[in-house]
Structure formats: C-alpha cells, structure tokens
Amino acid sequence: MVNSRVATTPLRRRTAAPGDRQHLAQLSIIVLFCVCIGTAVFSLSVGPVAIDGFAVLRNWLGGEGLDAVSRDAIVLFEIRMPRILLGLLVGGALAASGAMLQGLFRNPLADPGLIGVSAGAALAAVTVIVLGDRYFPWLRETLSIFALPTAAIIGGLLTTWALYRIATRHGQTSTATMLLAGIAIAALAGALSGILVYVSTDQQLRDLTFWSLGSLGGATWQKLIAAVPFVLPVFVLFPLIGRGLNAMLLGDSPATHMGVDVQVLKRLTIVSVACAVGASVAVSGVIGFVGIVVPHLLRLIIGPDNRFLIPACILLGGALLLIADNFARTIVTPAELPIGIVTALIGAPFFLWLLLRQKGLIDV
Amino acid sequence: MPESELPAGRVPAILRAARLGVVALAMTVPAIGTVLVAPVAAIAAEASTVSDRERARVVSIGTAVTEILYALDLQNRIIAVDTTSMHPPEALEQKPNVGYMRALSAEGVLALDPSMVLAEEGAGPPEVIGLLEAASVPFITVPSDPSPDGVADKIRMVARVMGREAAGDRLAAETATYFDELAAAREGLDDRLRVMFILSLQSGRVLASGAGTAAAGILALAGADNAVAGFEGYKPLSDEAILAAAPDVILVMNRGNHVLDADQVFGLPALSNTPAARTRALIRMDGAYLLGFGPRTPAAAVDLARALYPEHAWPETANGNRGNTD
Numbered sequence: 001m002v003n004s005r006v007a008t009t010p011l012r013r014r015t016a017a018p019g020d021r022q023h024l025a026q027l028s029i030i031v032l033f034c035v036c037i038g039t040a041v042f043s044l045s046v047g048p049v050a051i052d053g054f055a056v057l058r059n060w061l062g063g064e065g066l067d068a069v070s071r072d073a074i075v076l077f078e079i080r081m082p083r084i085l086l087g088l089l090v091g092g093a094l095a096a097s098g099a100m101l102q103g104l105f106r107n108p109l110a111d112p113g114l115i116g117v118s119a120g121a122a123l124a125a126v127t128v129i130v131l132g133d134r135y136f137p138w139l140r141e142t143l144s145i146f147a148l149p150t151a152a153i154i155g156g157l158l159t160t161w162a163l164y165r166i167a168t169r170h171g172q173t174s175t176a177t178m179l180l181a182g183i184a185i186a187a188l189a190g191a192l193s194g195i196l197v198y199v200s201t202d203q204q205l206r207d208l209t210f211w212s213l214g215s216l217g218g219a220t221w222q223k224l225i226a227a228v229p230f231v232l233p234v235f236v237l238f239p240l241i242g243r244g245l246n247a248m249l250l251g252d253s254p255a256t257h258m259g260v261d262v263q264v265l266k267r268l269t270i271v272s273v274a275c276a277v278g279a280s281v282a283v284s285g286v287i288g289f290v291g292i293v294v295p296h297l298l299r300l301i302i303g304p305d306n307r308f309l310i311p312a313c314i315l316l317g318g319a320l321l322l323i324a325d326n327f328a329r330t331i332v333t334p335a336e337l338p339i340g341i342v343t344a345l346i347g348a349p350f351f352l353w354l355l356l357r358q359k360g361l362i363d364v
Numbered sequence: 365m366p367e368s369e370l371p372a373g374r375v376p377a378i379l380r381a382a383r384l385g386v387v388a389l390a391m392t393v394p395a396i397g398t399v400l401v402a403p404v405a406a407i408a409a410e411a412s413t414v415s416d417r418e419r420a421r422v423v424s425i426g427t428a429v430t431e432i433l434y435a436l437d438l439q440n441r442i443i444a445v446d447t448t449s450m451h452p453p454e455a456l457e458q459k460p461n462v463g464y465m466r467a468l469s470a471e472g473v474l475a476l477d478p479s480m481v482l483a484e485e486g487a488g489p490p491e492v493i494g495l496l497e498a499a500s501v502p503f504i505t506v507p508s509d510p511s512p513d514g515v516a517d518k519i520r521m522v523a524r525v526m527g528r529e530a531a532g533d534r535l536a537a538e539t540a541t542y543f544d545e546l547a548a549a550r551e552g553l554d555d556r557l558r559v560m561f562i563l564s565l566q567s568g569r570v571l572a573s574g575a576g577t578a579a580a581g582i583l584a585l586a587g588a589d590n591a592v593a594g595f596e597g598y599k600p601l602s603d604e605a606i607l608a609a610a611p612d613v614i615l616v617m618n619r620g621n622h623v624l625d626a627d628q629v630f631g632l633p634a635l636s637n638t639p640a641a642r643t644r645a646l647i648r649m650d651g652a653y654l655l656g657f658g659p660r661t662p663a664a665a666v667d668l669a670r671a672l673y674p675e676h677a678w679p680e681t682a683n684g685n686r687g688n689t690d
Binding site for chain 1: 444447460461462463464467468469470471472473474475476489491492494495498499500596597599600
C-alpha cells in the first residue's frame with residue numbers, strides 16, 4: 001500500500017546484516033562528533049577578516065588583555081562564535097526534526113520546511129513582530145528575548161498537530177494527504193503573512209524579509225541564549241523518543257503490543273519537534289532542505305535505527321549547516337549570501353539525486 | 365522493535381558523553397560572551413565627536429550618502445560602498461561592494477578595516493550595527509526625509525561628520541536655491557497631473573507608492589499629485605484601486621530588475637483603462653536619480669517636471685540631465 005513503509009522498515013535490513021549496522025552506526029557517531037568539532041574549529045578560523053584565532057585565544061587565556069587584538073577578539077567571540085554555535089544548534093535541530101517527522105509520519109518526505117511546520121512557526125513569529133507591540137505588549141514584557149521563540153514554537157506546534165490530525169485516519173498516515181495538507185497549510189501561513197505584510201511598517205517589513213530568506217547573519221549571544229533552553233532538552237529527548245519510533249515503523253498496533261504508548265509517543269514527538277523547529281525558525285528564519293537531506297544521507301550509511309540515526313542527524317546537520325554558512329559568509333565577501341540559497345543549492349540537487357537513485361521510494 | 369533485541373552496549377555512554385560535551389560547550393561559552401560585551405558596550409557615535417582618524421576609511425551606505433561624499437570631493441576616503449550607491453558609476457566599479465544596505469555582514473564590513481560606517485537611515489540589520497559598534501567602528505546614521513529640507517540636512521550632516529562644514533553649507537545652499545527656483549516655477553502650474561509610480565509589476569501585481577515614500581516626495585517636487593495617496597509605503601494595488609486612482613501618467617524606473625515598457629504596463633487589464641493608457645503616458649527614469657534624495661534631486665525633479673509638463677517653463681539646474689529620462 002505504502003511503499004515507503006517497506007523501504008524503511010528496520011527489521012528487514014537488520015536481518016540482512018545483524019550487528020554490522022549497529023557497529024557502523026556507533027562508529028559513525030564518534031566520527032561525526034569529531035567532524036562536528038573539526039568543522040566548528042575550522043569555521044572559527046575562516047571568514048572575511050584574516051585573524052590568527054589561536055593568538056587571540058592565547059592572549060585571552062594568558063590574561064594579557066584583549067585591547068591589543070580588540071577587533072580580532074570581537075570578530076572571534078562576538079561574531080563567529082555565536083554564529084557557529086547557533087549554526088550547530090539550528091542545523092542539528094532541523095536535521096533531527098526531519099528524521100523525527102519521517103518516523104512519526106512513517107514517510108520519507110516529511111521535512112519541517114516541506115510540510116509547512118516552518119511556515120507555521122514563521123507565521124507566529126511574524127505575527128509577534130507586526131502586531132505584538134500593538135495588541136499584546138505583555139508578551140514581550142514578560143518573556144523578553146524568549147517571546148519570539150515561544151510564539152514560533154506555538155505556531156509550529158499547531159501546524160504539526162493540525163497536519164497530523166488531517167493526514168491520519170484510523171492510525172494510518174496517508175502520504176498524499178500529508179503532502180497536500182502541508183502545502184495547503186504552508187499556503188495558508190503564507191497568505192496570512194501576506195496580510196500582515198500589508199499592515200506592517202517599513203521597519204517591520206525589513207524584519208519580515210529576514211524570515212523568508214533564512215540567515216545566521218544576525219547571530220548574537222542573546223539569540224543563542226534564547227534558543228538553547230528550547231533546543232538542548234529536545235536534543236536529549238529525541239533519541240529516547242526515537243526508540244519508540246522504531247517500534248512504530250511496524251504500525252501502531254504492533255507498537256502497542258510491544259508496550260509502547262503510541263499516543264503519548266506521538267504527542268511527545270509533535271511537541272519536541274515543534275520546540276526544536278520553532279526555536280530554530282525564531283532565531284534564523286526558514287532554512288530549507290537540512291531536514292530532508294541529512295536524515296536520508298545518514299540512512300544510506302547507518303540504516304534506519306532511530307536510536308543512532310537521531311544523534312547522528314544532530315551532529316551531521318550541525319556540521320553541514322556550518323559548512324553551508326561558511327560558503328554564505330565568504331563567497332561574496334564583503335557582502336553575504338542568505339544561507340537559504342546555499343542550502344537549496346546543495347540540497348535540491350541532492351534531493352533529486354536521492355529520488356532518482358531510489359526510484360519508487362516516494363510513491364504517493 | 366522489542367527492547368530486548370537491542371543490547372545495552374557502550375554506545376549510549378558515548379552518546380551521553382557527546383551530549384554532555386555539547387551541553388557544556390553551549391553553557392560555558394555564553395558566559396565568555398557576556399564578559400566580553402560588557403566593557404565595550406555601545407560606543408555612541410555622534411557626528412560632533414568624530415576624529416580625523418575615523419574619517420580616513422569610510423564605508424558609505426546609501427545612494428545619497430555616496431553621492432554627497434563624491435560631491436564633496438571625498439571619494440578618496442571611501443573604502444567601500446553598498447549596492448544602492450549607483451551614482452557616480454565609478455563608485456561601484458572601483459570600490460568593494462558590501463551588499464544591500466539592509467542586509468550588511470558584520471564580518472564582511474570589518475574585514476575592510478573601516479574607521480567608520482556612514483549610512484543612510486534604514487541600513488541594518490540592527491544586530492550588525494551593534495556588532496560593528498562593539499568592534500569600535502562608529503556607525504553613523506544619516507536621517508533620510510524625502511523633502512528639500514531633508515536633502516539639505518543630509519548634506520550638512522555628512523559634511524559635518526567628515527569635517528567639511530563649509531563645503532557642505534555651500535552644497536546645501538546651492539541645492540536649496542534650485543529647490544526654491546523649482547518651487548517658484550511650480551506656482552505657475554494650473555492643472556496638476558495625477559501620477560502613479562510603479563515600483564514593480566510582479567505577475568501582474570502592481571506595487572505602487574503611497575504617502576511618505578521617496579516617490580511621493582519627488583512627485584510633489586515635480587508638481588504632480590500622487591495618484592495613490594490612501595496608504596503609507598509601497599503596497600500592492602488591486603485592479604479596482606488602480607481604476608479608482610485614475611492616473612494620467614505612469615512613472616517607472618529604467619534600471620534594476622524590472623525594466624518595464626509601455627506594452628507591458630498598458631497591457632495589464634486594470635492599467636489599460638486608465639487615462640494614462642489612452643495617451644500611453646509612461647515616463648521612465650533612473651531609479652537612484654529619481655528616488656535618491658541627494659544633491660541631484662533638484663535636477664531629477666526638473667527632469668520629471670519637464671517630462672510631465674513640456675510646455676511649462678522650468679528652471680535650469682547646474683547638474684541636471686544626468687539621469688537620461690525617456
């Protein structure tokens with residue numbers, strides 16, 4: 001009935017190569033962790049400003065004061081470092097959320113960008129930017145820097161929940177319905193954003209343009225601090241939920257027989273994905289393709305076991321987004337490309353290649 | 365799958381360690397950041413406190429700012445410009461381009477080793493301005509008001525920041541004289557034309573200029589009425605709104621992404637029934653010239669006025685006719 005379910009059923013692969021995949025997966029996670037650290041260190045040392053990062057670090061650690069290398073220190077600590085950490089956080093959140101959604105919907109096409117979760121989160125954030133000060137000033141007063149992520153999370157939550165309710169009948173999630181509902185929800189969110197654009201001031205319009213492009217360009221420690229409390233707990237939670245999602249690949253009732261509380265698991269997944277995607281969208285706008293490319297790439301290598309796939313996604317998603325961001329900030333220096341352009345340039349052809357390579361994988 | 369199938373091996377431990385590492389990293393680094401920010405918190409950039417050293421390497425952001433710096437013969441101080449600095453053409457040909465004024469890159473600008481950023485109002489994003497100021501690069505914002513007084517203020521402020529008050533006062537006074545002559549010539553107009561400025565036509569959607577825009581400002585200077593005055597800023601117009609606006613003339617830019625010709629404009633059903641379509645009255649002008657609100661604005665206004673009212677007598681301006689009006 002649904003080809004995709006067969007293609008990603010873990011048991012079949014597992015019987016073909018018992019144990020091997022697990023060792024490979026374990027090794028991959030160690031390798032990816034090193035790749036992640038390596039990319040972060042590398043990213044810290046590249047950029048339009050040529051600086052000796054290690055000299056700055058040495059001076060700073062040696063307590064010699066930063067005045068001598070003040071501008072370098074600002075570039076290193078105030079521009080690159082928050083940007084790199086934000087890239088790791090957002091890339092990991094988007095990639096792992098993609099993998100989680102693919103598990104929840106038992107569908108390889110699920111991606112926060114494609115099915116409208118990001119659009120819903122962005123709409124909520126846009127609403128706060130445009131109408132927040134006029135109609136609900138208490139939101140910014142009580143939540144300050146967390147107001148935007150909170151709103152985006154609620155937006156992401158509502159879209160994911162609506163999508164799941166629309167696409168699922170009697171425990172079966174229909175691929176076609178999910179995709180079409182996702183398109184409809186994204187269109188609705190886009191239309192509502194359009195109305196908001198109409199009532200926004202020029203300054204707000206500028207803020208809004210940011211959401212449609214997606215960028216790590218405005219990364220600050222404040223933004224990082226606003227996102228970390230929402231995303232890091234989810235990073236810990238994701239692999240635990242992934243265990244249950246493994247069981248759910250067989251279907252809801254087999255999972256129930258295995259002792260998995262399917263309803264609780266689904267709700268947990270929706271809430272945690274909304275948290276991760278909402279917080280990411282709030283700080284970096286809508287960045288596409290990370291959520292679909294990374295899980296697919298990793299499934300090819302380490303297989304579909306979510307216990308390993310999810311942590312691997314967090315690591316590789318972060319590393320890949322950092323690499324994309326390095327291109328974005330150095331290729332047209334001293335100007336900068338929106339990172340959404342870079343991820344789409346890398347991601348879209350890769351996605352097409354995936355489709356060609358595994359014909360019949362996505363058979364709506 | 366059943367839990368029993370999955371042996372509890374060393375991996376979870378590794379995972380836990382990895383997670384711990386990420387948590388630890390993410391938790392400690394903000395602390396470093398906050399410590400660092402505190403001592404360098406926002407250096408207030410005031411025009412009156414600019415030193416000669418800060419005037420040496422200027423990044424010029426915005427059409428008018430770049431034009432004024434060139435008009436004051438300070439082009440040697442400019443080390444980079446933004447994409448809107450289209451006049452004089454050598455600015456973008458000879459200087460590095462830091463991108464669009466509203467999407468600047470903090471590190472990209474810092475890499476040029478600037479001593480100051482001189483930007484027209486609206487440059488940003490705000491985070492980037494904050495980062496530049498944290499790196500002790502004064503970021504001076506020049507207010508932009510699309511009016512004769514606004515132009516004079518802009519010129520005086522740029523001149524004051526650059527320590528060229530006398531030259532600035534001369535240029536501002538000269539510009540003001542042209543504006544006065546233009547105002548006097550405008551007095552003699554009997555019938556004012558209704559003009560609609562179209563910023564872009566995207567898939568048949570007309571993006572027109574409302575009140576408070578640079579387009580509305582230049583229309584007023586050229587003795588025309590803005591055909592769409594019901595809203596602020598640039599907004600898409602519905603077909604009925606276009607008919608209700610009943611423009612006598614359509615004004616567009618002849619530079620940039622959307623170079624429109626009369627067939628495209630009057631081919632649209634809504635526009636084909638306007639008074640402008642009957643006479644095929646379409647004026648195309650260079651965007652930076654028309655909307656820049658810098659030293660060339662009196663000339664641009666005269667060019668536009670002449671295109672609108674060819675029979676009327678308009679003053680000559682010294683720096684006129686540089687914007688090749690069609």
